[in-house]
Amino acid sequence: MNQSVVQLRGITKTYRIGRDITVNALRGIDLDIGAAEFVAIMGPSGSGKSTLMNVLGCLDVADGGTYVLAGENVGKLSDNQLAGIRNKHVGFVFQTYNLLSRLNAIENVELPLIYGGDRHARRERALAALEQVGLGDRIHHRPSELSGGQQQRVAIARALLNDPSMILADEPTGNLDSRSSAEILSIFQRLNDMGKTVVMVTHEPDVAAHCKRVVRMRDGLIARDELVPRPRRAEEELTVGIGAAE
Amino acid sequence: MKVYDSFRSALQSLVVNKLRSALTMLGVIIGVAAVIAMVSVGNGASQSVQNTILNLGSNLVTVSPSFGSDNGLKGAGAQAQNLTLDDMRSIQDQLGSSIAAAEAEQQAGRWQVTAAGQNTNTSVTGVTEDYPVVRDWGLDSGEFFSTSDLNVNAQVAVIGSTTATNLFGDVDPVGQTIQLRQAFGGGGQGGGGQRARILSFRVVGVLGVKGSTFGLIRDDQIVVPLTTAQHVLTGRLNQVSQIVIKATSSDTMDITTSDVSNILLQRHNITDPASADFSVTNQNDTLAALSSVTGTFTLLLGAIGGISLLVGGIGIMNIMLVSVNERTREIGIRKAVGARRGDILNQFLIEAVALTGLGGVIGILLGWAITEVVHRIPQAASLPLLITSGTVIIAVGVSVAIGVVFGLYPAMRAARLHPIQALRYE
Numbered sequence: 119m120n121q122s123v124v125q126l127r128g129i130t131k132t133y134r135i136g137r138d139i140t141v142n143a144l145r146g147i148d149l150d151i152g153a154a155e156f157v158a159i160m161g162p163s164g165s166g167k168s169t170l171m172n173v174l175g176c177l178d179v180a181d182g183g184t185y186v187l188a189g190e191n192v193g194k195l196s197d198n199q200l201a202g203i204r205n206k207h208v209g210f211v212f213q214t215y216n217l218l219s220r221l222n223a224i225e226n227v228e229l230p231l232i233y234g235g236d237r238h239a240r241r242e243r244a245l246a247a248l249e250q251v252g253l254g255d256r257i258h259h260r261p262s263e264l265s266g267g268q269q270q271r272v273a274i275a276r277a278l279l280n281d282p283s284m285i286l287a288d289e290p291t292g293n294l295d296s297r298s299s300a301e302i303l304s305i306f307q308r309l310n311d312m313g314k315t316v317v318m319v320t321h322e323p324d325v326a327a328h329c330k331r332v333v334r335m336r337d338g339l340i341a342r343d344e345l346v347p348r349p350r351r352a353e354e355e356l357t358v359g360i361g362a363a364e
Numbered sequence: 365m366k367v368y369d370s371f372r373s374a375l376q377s378l379v380v381n382k383l384r385s386a387l388t389m390l391g392v393i394i395g396v397a398a399v400i401a402m403v404s405v406g407n408g409a410s411q412s413v414q415n416t417i418l419n420l421g422s423n424l425v426t427v428s429p430s431f432g433s434d435n436g437l438k439g440a441g442a443q444a445q446n447l448t449l450d451d452m453r454s455i456q457d458q459l460g461s462s463i464a465a466a467e468a469e470q471q472a473g474r475w476q477v478t479a480a481g482q483n484t485n486t487s488v489t490g491v492t493e494d495y496p497v498v499r500d501w502g503l504d505s506g507e508f509f510s511t512s513d514l515n516v517n518a519q520v521a522v523i524g525s526t527t528a529t530n531l532f533g534d535v536d537p538v539g540q541t542i543q544l545r546q547a548f549g550g551g552g553q554g555g556g557g558q559r560a561r562i563l564s565f566r567v568v569g570v571l572g573v574k575g576s577t578f579g580l581i582r583d584d585q586i587v588v589p590l591t592t593a594q595h596v597l598t599g600r601l602n603q604v605s606q607i608v609i610k611a612t613s614s615d616t617m618d619i620t621t622s623d624v625s626n627i628l629l630q631r632h633n634i635t636d637p638a639s640a641d642f643s644v645t646n647q648n649d650t651l652a653a654l655s656s657v658t659g660t661f662t663l664l665l666g667a668i669g670g671i672s673l674l675v676g677g678i679g680i681m682n683i684m685l686v687s688v689n690e691r692t693r694e695i696g697i698r699k700a701v702g703a704r705r706g707d708i709l710n711q712f713l714i715e716a717v718a719l720t721g722l723g724g725v726i727g728i729l730l731g732w733a734i735t736e737v738v739h740r741i742p743q744a745a746s747l748p749l750l751i752t753s754g755t756v757i758i759a760v761g762v763s764v765a766i767g768v769v770f771g772l773y774p775a776m777r778a779a780r781l782h783p784i785q786a787l788r789y790e
Contacts, residue, residue, distance in 0.1 A: 177700065177783045198704045205702020216697045216787065220380045232369045233702040276701065 123283050123315045124151040124174060128183035131169050143169040144180065145338035151284070151317060156310040156349070158326035159319045161335035168288070170335065171319050175208050175286045176200045188283040205234040209277025213289035215269040217261040217276075224248060224257040227275045234280070247275035251305055267298030274305055278314075285309065287318040291325055297356070303328045304352035328352055370707075374715040377687075388683045389723035391676025392766065396727025396759045399669030400751060401734040406662025407750040413654050415748075417647065419574060419582075421499040423464070423614055424647040425621050427451075427607040427628065430640070446641045449590060451628060452492065452607045458627055463620055464612050465497040468604040470590055472597040477531065477586065479542040484530040488544065488586045490593020496571075498610045504528075506538035506569030514589045517596065521565040526583040528570045537567045542586075544597070563596060614648065621646045670762075676723070677766035684716050684774035695778050696786025709779040716771025717764055724763030728756055 131144040143166045151157055161167045172178040173185065176192055179200070185192050188207050195203065209230075210216075217226045227244040231237065248254055251271040261269050270290060277285050287306070291299035307328060310316050318329060326332050327350045334342040378385045429447045452468040459466075472488040493511050496502060509520050521542060528537045544563045565588065574582045594601050611620040625637065625644050634640055688695070695708055735749040 172784055175700070177787075198706070201699060201702050201704045204700060210700050212787070216693070216700070218694055218697060220376060229698070230701040232373075233698070233704070233707055280702075 122150045122152050122186075123155075123188055124149065124317075125186040126150070126173075126183065127185075129170075129173060129180045129185060130182040131166075131173060131178070131180050133169075142338050144173070146183070147338075147340060149333065149340065149343075151315065153315055154310065154313045156306070156316045156328075156330040157318070158329035158332045159317065159335065160321060160323075160326055160332060161341070162321070165335040166338040167319050167335050169338075171286065171288055171317075174284075174317060175210060176203045202234060205230055206280060207283040209274075209280070209282040209285045211270070211273050211277050211285060211287040211290045213292040215261070215266070215273045215293075217269055217272055219261050222258045222260050223253060223264070223272045223275075226261070226272055227279055229276060230280045243279060244275070247278045248272070250278065251275045265298070266294050267301055270294065270298070270302050271305065274302070274309075278309070284315040284317060287316065289320055290318060291320070291322070299325065300352045300355050304356060307349075307352055370710045370714045371718070373711055374718050377691075377715060378718060381687075384683060385719060388679055389719055389726070391679040392673065392720045392723030392763050393676075393727040393730060395669060395673030395676040396724045396763050397730035397734060398672045399666055399759050399762075400728055400731025400755060401738070402665035402669045403662055403755050404731070404735045404749045404751045405738065405747070406658065406665045407752065407755070408747040410655060410658030410662060411748045411750060413658055414651060417651055417654065421501070421608070421610060422647070423611040423617055424498070425609040425611060425617060425624055426645045426647070427609070427624060428643050428645070429603075429605075430643045446632070447604050447607055448602050449492070449604055451631060452604065454631060455607065455609060455624055455627055459609075459620070459623055462612065462616070462623070464610040465494040466607065466609040467492045467494045467498045468590055468607045469495075470593050470598065470600065470603065471605050472588070472593045475586075475597075476545040477527070477542055478545070479531040479537075479540060480535070482531045482533075484527060484584075486524075486527050486584050486586055488588060488593065488597060490590040490597070491587045492590050495587060498608050501574060502572045504570045504572045505536060506567070508569055509589050514591045517592045518589060519563065519565045519592060519596065520568045521586050521588045522569040522571060523567055523587075524571050524583040524585045525573045527586060530584070537570055540567050541565065542567060544586075617646055617648050673762060673766065677720070677770040680716055680719055680767065681770035681774060684712065684771055685777070687715070688712060688774045688778040691778075692781060692786050692789040695781050696783050696789065699781070699783035700787060705779040708781075709775045712775035712778050713768065713771050716775070717767035720763040720767030720771075721760070724760045727763065728759055731759075 126147050126149040129144050129147040129149075130142070133141040133143055135141060145166075147166075147170060159167050159170060169178070173180050174187075176187070176195075177200075179195075180193065183193075187203065190203065190207075192200065192203055204210075218229070221229075224241070224244050227247055228240055231240045231243070245254065245257065248257055251274050253268060253271050253275065256264065256268065259268075261272070264272065274285075274290075285306070290306075291302055294302065303325065306316050306318070310330075316329075318325070320326055327346065329346060330349050331343070331345050333340055427447060447468075449468050452466055455463075456466050468491070470490040472490055474485055474487050477484050477486055492514060493509065496508050503522070504525060506522070508522055509518065512518075513520055523531070523537060523542070531537065531542065532540065542565050544565060546561065565586075571583070571587075588597070590604065594603070609620060609624055611617040621644050625640070628642055628644075629635075629637060629640060632641055695703075698708060698711075732751055735751060739747075739749055
């Protein structure tokens, strides 16, 4: 582990539901994630992993503690500054892909560049990102004309576009069959091999087995944090054939 | 986010919902078209009234006789007989080149006129030599009578174009003779008790076509020298019905009005202007009074159009709120990849403004089409329908402003959405 991309210290987050029910979603999280790590965050529902994900992605701000992302303390930033951080440092991949249905693949991929970064060569960079996920021949397809796996690959290309410090994936294989899941995981692994930091929330041990490190959460705290001795390679499973990932 | 991208994504979403966009726009289209059509009808009416007034001659100051106030007792103006040709001459002498021209008139009533076997019944007016200048009324043929005709009470006449057609058909009336007889039951004041007379006049000119003013067909009339009218036709020797002065321009009318007033007060030995035995009317005042009426009329018509524009605007707001709700997830996605509040605000504002702006342009075309159709209605054919650039600019400006005003609240709601809640929205 060299310089850290993510540094969480004593992060707490409390939600208020209705008038008098409060939920302590995060109760003091300390976590460091270094560059080029591939981390899975696991835990049962209600363990706080989604909240942690939102805080990591700067979609939400913690109530207490400090969060330093890529050398920047993001704890006290305004909404607009957080938007800038998300644009520059975080690439989101969601379970439901979250593509804009009326834009085609390449327009979806371009989206982060509309809101920041280098306007020039926008089309070229979007094309390069799509080629990187193997969709160079589908750039004018609408999301409705693509399979789930293809849509998720468009989403990954979008996440890559601004060369973020970290890719944050929330159950990226949750809606996919095993072959598409393996494809997505192999893309993540390849990106990670190239030095990208990938953080993935999942509740499937099979998926987590492809990561280098697994963080398990329980009741708003980190229960276990361990390295995976020999991560599985999704590419090998693909060559063996469908069902090998089971 | 660059303006170009905002426009592109706004237009994209409008194109995706074609029917909805079109129906929403319809409100603005109808509103703008209504404003354009209504205001152009109003402007046209006001222009038409103004033309009618100016048809009588422009920059006119008119002096009419009226009874002076005698211990608060006033007489009827029409019966007053205290303006004379000398009054007019003295205005001409004293004001000189500071006025354009002046003339005096005396109504000589209606006469039965015969010539070349045809006859007609028309009104005769005694006027002075500058009548064509004052009234901006050129001659079709021949020439107007001169001061020397006035000096000798010459029995010459200049006839209106309709009168000329009635009496002579296609023949040139200049040089022909017409006979005037007292009309039945009417005629000049001096005619009543006198025996019937037949008076011959030589036609020296024909007036150009002028059209009608407030229903009075001005092309059917005969003008003769004032002195001839006084001595031969009416017998009212030292009276004129009105003196009309043409100011050099619209700006000097007020000065001319007070100058004329002062000269006449002095000549009539009246010290208190309140008890003057004449009244001076400024054409500007008449125009101002009428234009305030037509202005109110135009405003009323515009307001009716404005109300439909307002309703259209509320329709925009309604549909934008639905749109924001429907695209909550899109807003969440855009925020997740780095859209700031301002970016989202702009996107939805531009969408609303594009709707109203486009609606405004279509509305202008529709409004223009409506005025063209109105123009084809025979009763309105004479109405000059005016679509001024001002109307167009205001209509587009207002429709864009409506987009901003009614789009702002939905856009702000969109911009304020929290990204997590927006992303979770189903």
